[in-house]
Amino acid sequence: MKVSWGQVFAWRMRRQYLDPRTTRTAAEIVSRLCGVQAQVWSAAETAVAVRQTTPDSDSVDRDFAALSLMKTWVMRGTLHLLRPGEAGAYLSLMETTGFWRKPSWQRVSGVTPQQIDELTEKVAVVLDGAVLTRDQLVTRIAADKRFAGMEDRLRSGWGQVLKPLAWRGVLCHGPNQGNKITFTRPASQYPNWGKIPEPEEAAPTVIAAYLGAYGPATPEVFDRWLSLNSTSRPRLRQWFADLGDTLTEVDVEGRKALMLTEHVEELADIDVYKGVRLLGGFDQYVLGPGTNDEALVPKEHRSAVSRTSGWISPIVVVNGRVAGVWNKVDGELVVSAFPGSGRLPRKELEKEAAHVARAIGPSPLTVRVA
Numbered sequence: 174m175k176v177s178w179g180q181v182f183a184w185r186m187r188r189q190y191l192d193p194r195t196t197r198t199a200a201e202i203v204s205r206l207c208g209v210q211a212q213v214w215s216a217a218e219t220a221v222a223v224r225q226t227t228p229d230s231d232s233v234d235r236d237f238a239a240l241s242l243m244k245t246w247v248m249r250g251t252l253h254l255l256r257p258g259e260a261g262a263y264l265s266l267m268e269t270t271g272f273w274r275k276p277s278w279q280r281v282s283g284v285t286p287q288q289i290d291e292l293t294e295k296v297a298v299v300l301d302g303a304v305l306t307r308d309q310l311v312t313r314i315a316a317d318k319r320f321a322g323m324e325d326r327l328r329s330g331w332g333q334v335l336k337p338l339a340w341r342g343v344l345c346h347g348p349n350q351g352n353k354i355t356f357t358r359p360a361s362q363y364p365n366w367g368k369i370p371e372p373e374e375a376a377p378t379v380i381a382a383y384l385g386a387y388g389p390a391t392p393e394v395f396d397r398w399l400s401l402n403s404t405s406r407p408r409l410r411q412w413f414a415d416l417g418d419t420l421t422e423v424d425v426e427g428r429k430a431l432m433l434t435e436h437v438e439e440l441a442d443i444d445v446y447k448g449v450r451l452l453g454g455f456d457q458y459v460l461g462p463g464t465n466d467e468a469l470v471p472k473e474h475r476s477a478v479s480r481t482s483g484w485i486s487p488i489v490v491v492n493g494r495v496a497g498v499w500n501k502v503d504g505e506l507v508v509s510a511f512p513g514s515g516r517l518p519r520k521e522l523e524k525e526a527a528h529v530a531r532a533i534g535p536s537p538l539t540v541r542v543a
Contacts, residue, residue, distance in 0.1 A: 175424045178468050179445035182493025188386050190224040199232035200241040206457045207382050208253035219453030222532035245345035246336045257363035262375035268340040269372045270403040289337050297343040300358035304347040342369045376412035387461035389423050389430035449521040450490040451529050470495045474511045506538040
């Protein structure tokens, strides 16, 4: 089957609650998006709120407090919000990367695979039924002579040594105590937490969820989103092969990719989207397929979207493609359109700016096109 990129973008926008928007809860939106990146908490709040018909800027905080959402290191080693009952499948696939077993990682971290195994056992006990600040957690770990000399690495804000523990399901972020982050054990914090499945059981669930929001896509694009292409090639190919007839290959203007068979008819029948959306920084609409997808983000403008230190700019989406970036400066929403993207429709930008203003705060925003 042959389809256009315009159809693909329209289908993705429908599936990602961008057109039409939704009345669903934060947890439901996060579930559809296969997690929402939460390195910057306000970005996660915006990602959810802009997808709601009436933006609810408190919905993420409310669902997190109600234990309907959890925060942990997962895709690409970054912090995400996930539903507790769904998180185990994503963590299972991340654990298969085993990057802490690589000599290069051991040289940099100074931590051996055996110590990671021992840390897993230790932290599972320390955090069982507890919510501890980083300092409290590290102090209790360091009291064990097996981990002497590891304190500095455990206190690192990047969480390099703690990420494998998160992927094994013994550690996640808890509610902040003031400006201090905390850690807890998912099994003792979340009533809906289940056992982490084996990778071969988890893979169909995660692949189907991903393709249900970001398809059509290739196995390589999926793995870049998941692990920055750290999954072994044979294993990745087997995961997709095992899905058999539940997947269908489509041709998107010459690019062959896979999507769920159950969605093929909907994609074939969808009308091309014509309109504007303003999305916040680190939005899943661009993180899902990746900023290096030239059909979505023009190659010559990728650096404006994917900036230094992994920062992903707020984006202007026109007819499904990224056509510029924006920034909030005092009471203005300043739009920087990409050269060659054409004149942006002023009325639609103003309407979108009003929606964004309701999503991020009470003050109205005046649009200025730079």
